[in-house]
Amino acid sequence: MFVLVNLKTYPCDPVAVAEAVRDVNDRTDARLAVAPQAAHIERVAETGAETWAQHVDPIDYGSNTGHTLAESVAEAGAEGTLLNHSERRLKLADVDGAVRAARRADLETIVCANNPAQIGAAAALGPDAVAVEPPELIGTGTPVSQADPDIVEDAVAAAERVDDDVSVLCGAGISTGEDVVSAGDLGAEGVLLASGVAKADDPQAALEDLVDPL
Amino acid sequence: MFVLVNLKTYPCDPVAVAEAVRDVNDRTDARLAVAPQAAHIERVAETGAETWAQHVDPIDYGSNTGHTLAESVAEAGAEGTLLNHSERRLKLADVDGAVRAARRADLETIVCANNPAQIGAAAALGPDAVAVEPPELIGTGTPVSQADPDIVEDAVAAAERVDDDVSVLCGAGISTGEDVVSAGDLGAEGVLLASGVAKADDPQAALEDLVDPL
Amino acid sequence: MFVLVNLKTYPCDPVAVAEAVRDVNDRTDARLAVAPQAAHIERVAETGAETWAQHVDPIDYGSNTGHTLAESVAEAGAEGTLLNHSERRLKLADVDGAVRAARRADLETIVCANNPAQIGAAAALGPDAVAVEPPELIGTGTPVSQADPDIVEDAVAAAERVDDDVSVLCGAGISTGEDVVSAGDLGAEGVLLASGVAKADDPQAALEDLVDPL
Amino acid sequence: MFVLVNLKTYPCDPVAVAEAVRDVNDRTDARLAVAPQAAHIERVAETGAETWAQHVDPIDYGSNTGHTLAESVAEAGAEGTLLNHSERRLKLADVDGAVRAARRADLETIVCANNPAQIGAAAALGPDAVAVEPPELIGTGTPVSQADPDIVEDAVAAAERVDDDVSVLCGAGISTGEDVVSAGDLGAEGVLLASGVAKADDPQAALEDLVDPL
Numbered sequence: 001m002f003v004l005v006n007l008k009t010y011p012c013d014p015v016a017v018a019e020a021v022r023d024v025n026d027r028t029d030a031r032l033a034v035a036p037q038a039a040h041i042e043r044v045a046e047t048g049a050e051t052w053a054q055h056v057d058p059i060d061y062g063s064n065t066g067h068t069l070a071e072s073v074a075e076a077g078a079e080g081t082l083l084n085h086s087e088r089r090l091k092l093a094d095v096d097g098a099v100r101a102a103r104r105a106d107l108e109t110i111v112c113a114n115n116p117a118q119i120g121a122a123a124a125l126g127p128d129a130v131a132v133e134p135p136e137l138i139g140t141g142t143p144v145s146q147a148d149p150d151i152v153e154d155a156v157a158a159a160e161r162v163d164d165d166v167s168v169l170c171g172a173g174i175s176t177g178e179d180v181v182s183a184g185d186l187g188a189e190g191v192l193l194a195s196g197v198a199k200a201d202d203p204q205a206a207l208e209d210l211v212d213p214l
Numbered sequence: 215m216f217v218l219v220n221l222k223t224y225p226c227d228p229v230a231v232a233e234a235v236r237d238v239n240d241r242t243d244a245r246l247a248v249a250p251q252a253a254h255i256e257r258v259a260e261t262g263a264e265t266w267a268q269h270v271d272p273i274d275y276g277s278n279t280g281h282t283l284a285e286s287v288a289e290a291g292a293e294g295t296l297l298n299h300s301e302r303r304l305k306l307a308d309v310d311g312a313v314r315a316a317r318r319a320d321l322e323t324i325v326c327a328n329n330p331a332q333i334g335a336a337a338a339l340g341p342d343a344v345a346v347e348p349p350e351l352i353g354t355g356t357p358v359s360q361a362d363p364d365i366v367e368d369a370v371a372a373a374e375r376v377d378d379d380v381s382v383l384c385g386a387g388i389s390t391g392e393d394v395v396s397a398g399d400l401g402a403e404g405v406l407l408a409s410g411v412a413k414a415d416d417p418q419a420a421l422e423d424l425v426d427p428l
Numbered sequence: 429m430f431v432l433v434n435l436k437t438y439p440c441d442p443v444a445v446a447e448a449v450r451d452v453n454d455r456t457d458a459r460l461a462v463a464p465q466a467a468h469i470e471r472v473a474e475t476g477a478e479t480w481a482q483h484v485d486p487i488d489y490g491s492n493t494g495h496t497l498a499e500s501v502a503e504a505g506a507e508g509t510l511l512n513h514s515e516r517r518l519k520l521a522d523v524d525g526a527v528r529a530a531r532r533a534d535l536e537t538i539v540c541a542n543n544p545a546q547i548g549a550a551a552a553l554g555p556d557a558v559a560v561e562p563p564e565l566i567g568t569g570t571p572v573s574q575a576d577p578d579i580v581e582d583a584v585a586a587a588e589r590v591d592d593d594v595s596v597l598c599g600a601g602i603s604t605g606e607d608v609v610s611a612g613d614l615g616a617e618g619v620l621l622a623s624g625v626a627k628a629d630d631p632q633a634a635l636e637d638l639v640d641p642l
Numbered sequence: 643m644f645v646l647v648n649l650k651t652y653p654c655d656p657v658a659v660a661e662a663v664r665d666v667n668d669r670t671d672a673r674l675a676v677a678p679q680a681a682h683i684e685r686v687a688e689t690g691a692e693t694w695a696q697h698v699d700p701i702d703y704g705s706n707t708g709h710t711l712a713e714s715v716a717e718a719g720a721e722g723t724l725l726n727h728s729e730r731r732l733k734l735a736d737v738d739g740a741v742r743a744a745r746r747a748d749l750e751t752i753v754c755a756n757n758p759a760q761i762g763a764a765a766a767l768g769p770d771a772v773a774v775e776p777p778e779l780i781g782t783g784t785p786v787s788q789a790d791p792d793i794v795e796d797a798v799a800a801a802e803r804v805d806d807d808v809s810v811l812c813g814a815g816i817s818t819g820e821d822v823v824s825a826g827d828l829g830a831e832g833v834l835l836a837s838g839v840a841k842a843d844d845p846q847a848a849l850e851d852l853v854d855p856l
Contacts, residue, residue: 009711011703037711038680039718055708061653063836066697066730068708069651069679076681084306088708092298092306096332117339118310124334124376162338162376194705223497225489251497252466253504269494275439277622280483280516282494283437283465290467302494408491512734520726520734524760546738548766552804553759590766590804 001180001214002129002169002190003207004052004110005034005197006082012198014040015047020197020204022049030211031190035082038068045077053081055088056107058097070098070105080108082192084122086133096125110192112171116151120158123166130159131171131192144173149186156187177213184214215394215428216343216383216404217421218266218324219248219411220296226412228254229261234411234418236263244425245404249296252282259291267295269302270321272311284312284319294322296406298336300347310339324406326385330365334372337380344373345385345406358387363400370401391427398428429608429642430557430597430618431635432480432538433462433625434510440626442468443475448625448632450477458639459618463510466496473505481509483516484535486525498526498533508536510620512550514561524553538620540599544579548586551594558587559599559620572601577614584615605641612642643822643856644771644811644832645849646694646752647676647839648724654840656682657689662839662846664691672853673832677724680710687719695723697730698749700739712740712747722750724834726764728775738767752834754813758793762800765808772801773813773834786815791828798829819855826856 005021007014014036025032033050045051057067073081083098084090090098095111102109109127113119114135122130132155137144144152156168170183171192183191193210200206219235221228228250239246247264259265271281287295297312298304304312309325316323323341327333328349336344346369351358358366370382384397385406397405407424414420433449435442442464453460461478473479485495501509511526512518518526523539530537537555541547542563550558560583565572572580584596597618598611611619621638628634647663649656656678667674675692687693699709715723725740726732732740737753744751751769755761756777764772774797779786786794798810812825813834825833835852842848 006707009701009703009706009709009714035707037714039683039710039714041681042684059651061651064651064729065648065677065724065727066710067651067679068681072651072679072681082707085707087706089305089307091303092309092332092335093303093328095306096329096335114307115310118306120338120376121306121310121335124338124372125331158338162334220493223487223489223492223495223500249493251500253469253496253500255467256470273437275437278437278515279434279463279510279513280496281437282467286437286465286467296493299493301492517733517735519731520737520760520763521731521756523734524757524763542735543738545767546734548804549734549738549763552762552766552800586766590762 001030001184003030003032003180003210004190004192005032006054006192006194007034007036007198008054008087008194009037010195010198014044017198017203018044018047018049018051020207022047023204024207024211025050028211028214030214032207032211033080038073041073041076041078051078053078053107054085055083056081056098056102058094058101060101070101070107074105074107078107080110083109083111083127085112086114086135095122099125099127110169116154116158119155119168120162123159123162126163127166129167129169129190130155131169133171133192137173141175142173143175143179143182144170146182147173152183152186152188177210180210181213215244215398217244217246217394217424218404218406219246220268220406220408221248221250221412222301222408223251224409224412228258231412231417232258232261232263232265234421236261238418238421238425239264242425242428244428246421246425247294252287255287255290255292264293265291267292267321268299269297270295270312270316272308272315274315284315284321288319288321292321294324297323297325297341299326300328300349309336313339313341324383330368330372333369333382334376337373337376340377341380343381343383343404344369345383347385347406351387355389356387357389357393357396358384360396361387366397366400366402391424394424395427429458429612431458431460431608431638432618432620433460434482434620434622435462435464435626436515436622437465438623438626442472445626445631446472446475446477446479448635450475451632452635452639453478456639456642458642460635460639461508466501469501469504469506478507479505481506481535482513483511484509484526484530486522486529488529498529498535502533502535506535508538511537511539511555513540514542514563523550527553527555538597544582544586547583547596548590551587551590554591555594557595557597557618558583559597561599561620565601569603570601571603571607571610572598574610575601580611580614580616605638608638609641643672643826645672645674645822645852646832646834647674648696648834648836649676649678649840650729650836651679652837652840656686659840659845660686660689660691660693662849664689666846666849666853667692670853670856672856674849674853675722680715683715683718683720693720695720695749696727697725698723698740698744700736700743702743712743712749716747716749720749722752725751725753725769727754728756728777737764741767741769752811758796758800761797761810762804765801765804768805769808771809771811771832772797773811775813775834779815783817784815785817785821785824786812788824789815794825794828794830819852822852823855
């Protein structure tokens, strides 16, 4: 299982969470990574934790003031990037452009989407993975695998129909180790987490609880 | 073949073009339609020509000042709508929402996209048709079937792989009857046209030339 | 006082509301107008009611599929347009472009904004009027003049400081004739209304109640 | 004079340019600063050069995946931020929100705009400075002070009319020391530079030439 901790713009210490991600990663079979803000990528990557960007723009080197260049986040230490997160929706043509930009910079890609139809669309753009985030579950604490197990299975089926090399992650409603196991049982190869770890008093303990049942 | 004449915001007389579309449609096997601006849909539909919207928003009845509601364009006389045209790109989630809104209002849908990867993505959202518009050909007068025939065949293959009920149209670089025939030979079931007809001194003659070789 | 009824994308009969607007306008000193969806402008204008667009784009004649051209809504019968409504926010450069486009087409303009600082900014772009819509009051039924009278007075002062030819309207929290009077007492020269009239069983009675105390 | 070197997403070494900015700043009366990409702010600030962000979003701490938080760029070492650059246009309400976010994080602000009307609008939002960038001059090498001197004087007048505490910078068409002097003569208190320094073989020499006549 792949567990990606999205730090959003939370008021957490990105280095402390990254160290927890690194240490728990070393002790389990799960693969753990952390996605800090762009301005924090370099110091987070220096911890040795697998580091991801939260977004890159569909651009190349050039005149793009205020944009995020895939090559720059890669060179700062990122190994992958989220794209089209529900808090950073992109135009269809720009999801395509951003997947290409990330690939050019050797960044792994996870494209987020709301529902099975959009998961199929995202898979058609050739990312490494897609993540299904039903908007009605984001931030609720209700596990997707319990509230709406069909959506994960339907997302897995939709991605497979389009391109069976694309992994599916479960991107909302994961807060316990049981949720992670259920997501896996429904066909997900990973999960996106956010506040449950980033805002925990003890991020390391929170991560250990999550990966313990794997 | 389906021939859709997009009037954009050209300074043409939408009713005159619509009458030409209606008359040529009655005399040929091709299916012809016209897509005027929203404010012109009603008067264009009253000509009897098959009328399309250029865009609808991913919304329902409610508080959406300045947006285009699928039900309103349908009730004004539209039978279908373009979506995600290169001049009106939408977020991936909004292409999905707009396809659903159009379907709810019984509007036929054509989702435009730049390249075969995006065509696959668009097809995954379940529209009636997709249209491939290579950005480098838009407005050049160079027929796509001549400049880049692979892109049409690749688009047809990409759509088929995802959902073989989705038709593929050729959305750029069509100006002569030969171009229409070539597009059909490459697997397209229709074409999008714009200035060649909308800005012609005699739109009816222009349309007749286009459908004559079919 | 100017009273503009915004029909948004409500499921109302735009012609029935327009007839009420026309009839009450004829019987009072207030100036009444109605802003239907683009696809309804023509039939609404034919009632004889003063008709406004809800939005126009910062464009000229040309290749702008799916956009709203100022000249087209003017020719369909609109005499003015809302711009930058809270449900249709525009980039700063595009508010400027849309004000210029509207002026080119002889449309009167009202630029909406959230707070006194933005009202000053909007006034600097030279529209005919600005409308202050505190986001926390939109759709609440709480009159702005009661919940937050300072915001109207501050908006009037902000607009005056920048350009004292620009009128200020009150764009949220108006539902009774008393609210209209209070808005006027605070310096507003008009009000924007929406559901209170558009969704009323008897729009004419609703309008009469609103303008009665003027 | 304030000279801000915008590194955009150019393929330059941000640390090398920053060191040149720092060294030339120490030797002249001009104030020099550099605006790298977000992912480079920390290493650039460590050089001791005055460091600016290219953009911050109108957000606070919270759920804002893929956005740029003012506090995070400030903590990485930025002392100011560009906003609404022609390559990163914002909605009017978001320019307001981003100016407030920057102020909250103690970042100085420069809001860019196209023309005198927009400069007045930008000034009404209370930034520290505004920068006028006529779109037709961006990247041309033609100095604004020569091609269109009125636009700088009109921008200075427009800002002054709205708020005379707001400085005006000249944001396009500056490549020589003479251009900087002319901009100052027209009332500008600073300039934005980009490729002329960022892409120079010897950024230090390029900067020295620029500030030499001051």
